[in-house]
Amino acid sequence: MKIAIASGKGGTGKTTVATNLASFFSDSSKIVLADLDVEEPNSKLFFTGDLQLKENKFKYIPNWDKEKCVICNVCSSSCNFHAIIRLSTEILVFPELCHSCYACSELCPKEALPMVPSQIGILNHYKNSKYDLVESRLQIGEEQAVPLIAQTKQYVEKHFKNDVLKIFDSPPGTSCPAIESIKDVDFVILVSEPTPFGLNDLKLAVETVRELEKDFAVVINRFGIGNEQIMNFCANEDIDIIAKIPHIREAAVSYSKGELLIDKFPELRTEIELISEYIFSYKERAGL
Amino acid sequence: MKIVLTAKGTNWESQIDPRFGRAEYLLIFDEESNELSHFDNSAIANEQHGAGPYTAQKVLEQNPDVLITGNTPGNNALQVLKKAKLDIYIGAGDMKAKDAYNEFKNNKLEKI
Secondary structure (H helix, E strand, O other): OEEEEEOOOOOOOHHHHHHHHHHHHOOOOOEEEEEOOOOOOOHHHHOOOEEEEEEEEEEEEEOOOOOOOOOOOHHHHHOOOOOEEEOOOOEEEOHHHOOOOOHHHHHOOOOOOOEEEEEEEEEEEEEOOOOEEEEEEEOOOOOOOHHHHHHHHHHHHHHOOOOOEEEEEOOOOOOHHHHHHHOOOOEEEEEEOOOHHHHHHHHHHHHHHHHOOOEEEEEEEEEOEOOOHHHHHHHHHOOOEEEEEEOOHHHHHHHHOOOOHHHOOHHHHHHHHHHHHHHHHHHHHHOO | OEEEEEEOOOOOOOEEOOOOOOOOEEEEEEOOOOEEEEEEOHHHHHOOOOHHHHHHHHHHHOOOOEEEOOOOOOHHHHHHHOOOOOEEEEOOOOOEHHHHHHHHHOOOOEEO
8 A cells, every 4th residue: 555645735744744643653564665755865864764765866968969960950959957058069968857768868859868877866775673765856946846756666565565555655735746645645634724825725735636636534643733624624625633732832842853753742743643543444445 | 239128018118027938928129120019928927947948049039249137047047048148137127118218328237
């Protein structure tokens, strides 16, 4: 089974839920936690383990061959992303705009744009006695997170069998990186907070997961601050709220030190337990 | 001399568009023939990425000597623009096209 921990708004507690849930689950199940928030991976801050493997990740971009090129403009006009610009005597390639679709390279009549690898980031695979953590880090300056997220998912698929519960710590927002992280999971947990900002972005996230036809439920973090709007919204929309993680200042202090909350705060452990029960009953119902 | 201005309309009364890559129109003024023409760049609003290099390519296709705009074009756009022998003047973002041209003629615009 694959679960994505997602949110509309950033900073609502995706990593808090993902890391604590992974640790909690690992008492009874085989777990891999994949940090797909490749622009800002921070699950590792809450995980001590040994590095199993470090892998450079690449995307493929066209490399202009001046000798072969006849400046015919087929490449530039076939590029949907303006990543290839034709000047009077040369072709300019903008690697960070390239989506690796190969159109220019395949359509070039002179084979003057062979695709070459360009590093986009690094994947790290860690392990401790409880579970595995896979994370990728996008190279600084690289604009596209999606190819690295896709390759990280491929790595997880290849190295962990079906009986391993896979938890994806997803990027915030509702744009391509978030969708790439969510699109082939079985269940999505949307983490939000009971503030007007939390509600606004939760609405966007709900719209997105419904469009993707995913089963989902909501976890409210920092429960006790803000207002009731988010509870009313979920009630009206018939969305399950599976846990309400109370707002505890000491928990935030503990989090800032990279500590797992379930080990120190029984009232938070209870909420993580609720999430776990919900997931297991979903798993049974769905026959996963 | 041929001059390209980024603009929000198609004539001398139009405001300069301070954005380079996402400029709505390019005004093209040929001093020799005293003719003002334009290129409609408004479809760029639908593009998420790559507006800078695209608009830069459109500018270079006009083969101009001078570009007048508002803000300094972004890095990608500059990479393209620097391939041509083209003087770039900025700081005309809040002017009408005709005023921007006059300021340029009076050496009042900042060259980058």
